[in-house]
Amino acid sequence: MAKTLFLVASLLLLGNVSFLHASFPPSLIEDLAKIVMNNYCSPEKLVGMKEDIAAATSNTEVLNIPDGELLADVLSNGVQTTVSDPRLTVSYEPNYVPAVHPEMPPLPPEQLITILQSTIKLDILEGNIGYLRIDHIIGEEVAEKVGALLVDLVWNKILPTSALIFDLRYTSSGDISGIPYIISYFTEVEPVIHIDSIYDRPSNTTTKLMSMSTLLGERYSVTKPLIVLTSKNTKGISEDVAYCFQNLKRATIVGEKTAGGSVKVDKLKVGDTDFYVTLPTAKSINPITGSTWELTGVTPDVEVSAEDALATAIRIINLRAQVPSIIEESAILIANNYAFESVGADVAEKLRELLANGEFSSVVCKESLETKLSADLKTLSGDKSLQTATNTPALPPMEYSPEMYIELIKISFHTDVFENNIGYLRFDMFGDFEEVKPIAQIIVEHIWNKVVNTNAMIIDLRNNLGGPTTAIAGFCSYFFDGDKEILLDKLYDRSSGTTTELRTLDELTGARYGSKKSLIILTSKATASAAEEFVYIMKKLGRAMIIGETTAGGSHPPKVFPVGESNIFLSIPTVHSETSAGPAWEGVAVNLVSEYAVPSSQNN
Numbered sequence: 022m023a024k025t026l027f028l029v030a031s032l033l034l035l036g037n038v039s040f041l042h043a044s045f046p047p048s049l050i051e052d053l054a055k056i057v058m059n060n061y062c063s064p065e066k067l068v069g070m071k072e073d074i075a076a077a078t079s080n081t082e083v084l085n086i087p088d089g090e091l092l093a094d095v096l097s098n099g100v101q102t103t104v105s106d107p108r109l110t111v112s113y114e115p116n117y118v119p120a121v122h123p124e125m126p127p128l129p130p131e132q133l134i135t136i137l138q139s140t141i142k143l144d145i146l147e148g149n150i151g152y153l154r155i156d157h158i159i160g161e162e163v164a165e166k167v168g169a170l171l172v173d174l175v176w177n178k179i180l181p182t183s184a185l186i187f188d189l190r191y192t193s194s195g196d197i198s199g200i201p202y203i204i205s206y207f208t209e210v211e212p213v214i215h216i217d218s219i220y221d222r223p224s225n226t227t228t229k230l231m232s233m234s235t236l237l238g239e240r241y242s243v244t245k246p247l248i249v250l251t252s253k254n255t256k257g258i259s260e261d262v263a264y265c266f267q268n269l270k271r272a273t274i275v276g277e278k279t280a281g282g283s284v285k286v287d288k289l290k291v292g293d294t295d296f297y298v299t300l301p302t303a304k305s306i307n308p309i310t311g312s313t314w315e316l317t318g319v320t321p322d323v324e325v326s327a328e329d330a331l332a333t334a335i336r337i338i339n340l341r342a343q344v345p346s347i348i349e350e351s352a353i354l355i356a357n358n359y360a361f362e363s364v365g366a367d368v369a370e371k372l373r374e375l376l377a378n379g380e381f382s383s384v385v386c387k388e389s390l391e392t393k394l395s396a397d398l399k400t401l402s403g404d405k406s407l408q409t410a411t412n413t414p415a416l417p418p419m420e421y422s423p424e425m426y427i428e429l430i431k432i433s434f435h436t437d438v439f440e441n442n443i444g445y446l447r448f449d450m451f452g453d454f455e456e457v458k459p460i461a462q463i464i465v466e467h468i469w470n471k472v473v474n475t476n477a478m479i480i481d482l483r484n485n486l487g488g489p490t491t492a493i494a495g496f497c498s499y500f501f502d503g504d505k506e507i508l509l510d511k512l513y514d515r516s517s518g519t520t521t522e523l524r525t526l527d528e529l530t531g532a533r534y535g536s537k538k539s540l541i542i543l544t545s546k547a548t549a550s551a552a553e554e555f556v557y558i559m560k561k562l563g564r565a566m567i568i569g570e571t572t573a574g575g576s577h578p579p580k581v582f583p584v585g586e587s588n589i590f591l592s593i594p595t596v597h598s599e600t601s602a603g604p605a606w607e608g609v610a611v612n613l614v615s616e617y618a619v620p621s622s623q624n625n
C-alpha cells in the first residue's frame with residue numbers, strides 16, 4: 022500500500038517544487054499503514070502491506086507537503102486506491118475532539134417521549150396499513166431504557182395493522198446491537214434464526230446475530246406483509262436490516278439501491294499527529310448469501326425512485342390483499358369448467374394449498390401474479406392451455422371485398438399436383454365455420470378444385486396452429502361419401518355438461534374427395550388445437566395415414582373467464598373429445614402410425 026501512497030504523492034509533488042522542509046513526523050505513513058492493517062475490516066485485501074511499509078519508511082518525500090489538509094487528501098487517495106475502498110479516508114483536523122458517548126442520563130419520561138417522537142414517525146394509513154419511519158436504529162443499551170415506552174407509544178399501535186411499511190429511506194445511522202431486535206419482531210419465536218455474522222477486525226472475532234426468543238410486547242404476525250422502503254441515503258445498519266429481511270424473504274424492499282456503507286466505521290488518530298483515519302472496522306457476512314451489501318448496496322426487489330417508493334408499497338399491499346380471493350375464484354373456475362373434472366378438482370385443491378403455504382405472498386404487481394399463476398397452473402395440470410390470458414376485445418370483423426378474399430385465400434393455402442397426380446394441400450390455421458361459410462365458394466374455386474381430381478392427397482398440417490373447431494365436421498366431410506352419415510367425434514363440454522356429436526355434413530360446397538382415395542396427413546410438433554382434432558378423427562376412423570412428428574398436445578380452443586373483478590383472466594380448456602379412457606389427444610398429443618421427419622425438400 023505504501024508504495025502506492027508514495028507514487029500518488031510523487032506525481033503531485035512534480036508540480037510543487039517549492040516545498041523544502043519536512044513538516045510532518047517521518048513515522049506518519051508507517052503509523053497510518055499500521056492502523057489500516059490492524060483495523061480495516063477485510064484484512065485479506067491488505068496482503069503484502071508489511072513489505073510496503075518497510076519500503077515506505079525509508080522514503081519521506083511525500084511529507085514535504087506543507088499543508089495538512091492537502092497531505093490528508095493525497096494520503097486518502099493513496100489508501101483508497103490501494104485497498105479499492107472509498108470508505109477509507111484520511112483527514113487533518115487539528116481541532117477535532119473525539120465524541121464521547123456518556124452513559125445515558127436517566128431522563129424524565131416526558132423528555133424521552135419528545136426524543137422518541139423526533140426520530141420515529143408513526144402513521145396508520147388507509148386500509149389499516151401501518152407506516153413506521155425510524156431515522157436512527159437504536160442499540161441494545163438505549164432499547165433497554167426506552168423499550169417499555171416504545172412498546173406503549175409506538176409498537177402497540179402498529180400491532181393491529183394488517184400490513185406495515187417500514188421506512189428506512191432516511192436512516193443513515195444506527196447500532197449493530199439493534200439489528201436482532203428489529204428482525205425478531207417480524208419473525209417467529211421458534212426456531213431461532215441466524216440473522217447475520219459480524220466480523221470485527223480489531224478484536225479479530227466473529228459474532229453471530231441470532232433472533233431473540235424473548236421480546237417486550239408481541240411480534241408482528243409473519244403472514245402480514247412487510248415492505249421496507251430504501252433510498253440511496255439508506256446507509257449502514259439500516260442497509261443490514263433491509264438486506265437481512267430481504268434474504269429471510271420476510272420483507273419486500275422497495276425504492277432505490279442503498280448507499281453501500283458499513284456496519285461499523287471508526288475514526289482513529291494517527292500517532293501523535295492531527296491526522297485521523299476513518300475506516301470500516303467491522304463487516305457483515307450474511308449467512309444466507311455468504312456475501313454482503315457493503316460497498317455495493319442493497320438492490321431493492323422493486324426498484325423505483327425514493328419519492329415513488331411509498332405509493333408503490335401501498336399498491337403492492339393492496340394487491341396482496343386481493344390475492345386470496347383471486348386464487349379462490351380461480352380455483353372455483355377451474356374446478357367447475359376444466360374439461361376433465363377430476364384434473365380440475367385436483368388443480369383447484371393444489372392451488373389453494375399453494376396459497377396457504379404463502380407461495381403468492383411475494384407478488385409485487387399484477388403482471389408478476391399472472392406470470393406465477395400461469396406457471397403454477399401449467400405445472401399442476403400438465404396442460405399448457407390452462408393459463409392466464411389477456412382479455413383483448415375481439416376486433417370488429419373486417420369488411421373484405423371479394424377481390425381481397427381471393428388474395429387472402431391465395432396466400433393462406435398452398436396447392437400443388439405432384440407426379441402420378443398426387444395432390445398437395447397446405448394451410449396453417451382453421452377458420453370459424455360461420456366465417457368460412459360465405460367464402461366457401463371462393464375457396465372451392467381457387468383452391469379445392471386444383472386438388473380435388475387427384476388420385477391421392479397429401480394434407481400438410483406441419484405449420485397448422487389450429488383455431489376454432491367449428492369447421493372441422495365440414496372439412497372432414499369432404500373425405501367421406503355423401504350417402505352415409507358418419508359419427509366423427511363426441512365433444513363433451515364441461516361448462517354446460519353437454520355432449521355434442523360431431524357428424525359428417527350431407528351438403529357441401531363443391532365436390533367431395535370421397536372415402537376411397539389415399540390420404541396422407543403431415544404433422545409436426547407445432548401442429549396444434551383444431552388441427553390435432555382433425556388428425557385425431559382421421560386417424561381414429563382409419564381414413565388417413567399420419568406421417569411426421571408427434572403433435573403439440575394442445576387442447577380444444579379454451580374459453581376465457583374473468584376472475585372476479587380482478588381484471589385477471591383465465592384461459593380454461595372446457596371441451597374434450599369423449600373417449601372411454603382419459604384424454605384423446607388433449608395435452609398428450611396424437612400417437613402416430615409412423616413417426617419420422619419428412620425431408621424439408623418435400624415441403625412446397
Ligand SMILES: *[C@@H]1O[C@H](CO)[C@@H](O)[C@H](O)[C@H]1NC(C)=O
Pocket residue numbers: 064225
Ligand atoms: C484472527 O484469528 C484467527 C484464528 O481465529 C487467526 O488464524 C488469524 O491469524 C487472526 N488474524 C489476525 C490478523 O490476527
